[in-house]
Amino acid sequence: MNIAVIPARGGSKRIKGKNIRAFAGQPLIGYSIRAAKQANIFDAIVVSTDAEDIGEMAISLGATDIIWRPPELADDFTGTTPVVQHAIKTYPENAEFVCCIYATAPFLSAVYLNQGLELLSQTADMQYAFSVTTFDFPVQRAIRMNGRGVSPVDYAQIGKRSQDLETLYHDAGQFYWGRRQAWLDHHPMFSPQSIPVVLPHYLVQDIDTEEDWIRAELMYKAYKEHIDHD
Structure with missing residues (x-):
């Protein structure tokens, strides 16, 4: 059995009502x-929330179940793993694979959800499979503020050509497949037992601020127009 868990608490501070705010319609x-x-691989799509308006909206949009989150898991400091653990323990059936999907991922594609499950289910020694993407600038050439000037973070790398530097990746913040026990045991996500599912950079956009929201919405509209014209 596979279930999706979508954490979506109320009370977003930086973008009010973010999870159910209209994004590109x-x-x-x-x-x-x-x-x-669309992935057609989930026996249940569960939304974990503390807010009635989010729960009602989620059901109207096709979620199969709502898990009501207790107050201690609905503050600004609770991480994702305890929320997923609560959902796993609360849901009446045992799932072999659990996929945490963020509610703020408008570029999420069923193709990559399927790819993540396929990669994880084929490797018995791996615990997770999650979305990653490349940095849009070589991080080895980062600089820091130094008084009124700047200085390289790494003097040995700052003068190298981009093509001579190692390609580095970061968490894309879209989905996290995990084995049930890996979630319950709090097995570390960023470890050699996690499989990266590489997304193209244009399908990744954090939405944490109003500026992020505007940029993401513009990108999404352009992306959708491109897809519709293909």
């Missing part, structure tokens, strides 16, 4: 629910 959480449905 539909509630933001709707994109995650739609991608999970």
Whole structure:
């Protein structure tokens, strides 16, 4: 059995009502629910929330179940893993694979959800498979503020050509497949037992501030127009 768990608490501070705010014409959480449905690999799509308006909206958009989150898991400091653990323990059936899908991932594609499950299920010694993408600038050439000037973070790398530097990746913040026990045991996500599912950079956009929201919405509209014209 496979279940998707979409964490979506109320009370977002930086973007009010973020999870159900209209993004390019539909509630933001709707994109995650739609991608999970299109993947056709989930026996249940569960939304973990503390807010009635989010729960009602999620069900109307196609989520199969709501798990009501207790107050101690609905503050600004609770991480993702305890929320997923609570959902696993609360859901009445045992799932072999659990995929945490963020509610703020409008570029999420069913193709990569399927790829993550396939990669994880074929490797018995691996615990997770999650989305990653490349940095859009060589991080080895980062600089820091130094008084009124700047200085390289790494003097040995700053003068190298981009093509001579190692390609580095970061968490894309879209989805995290995991074995049930890996979640429950709090097995570390960033470890040699996690499989990277590499996304193209243009399908990744954090939405943490109003500026992020505007940029993501513009990118999404351009992306959708491109897809529709192909």
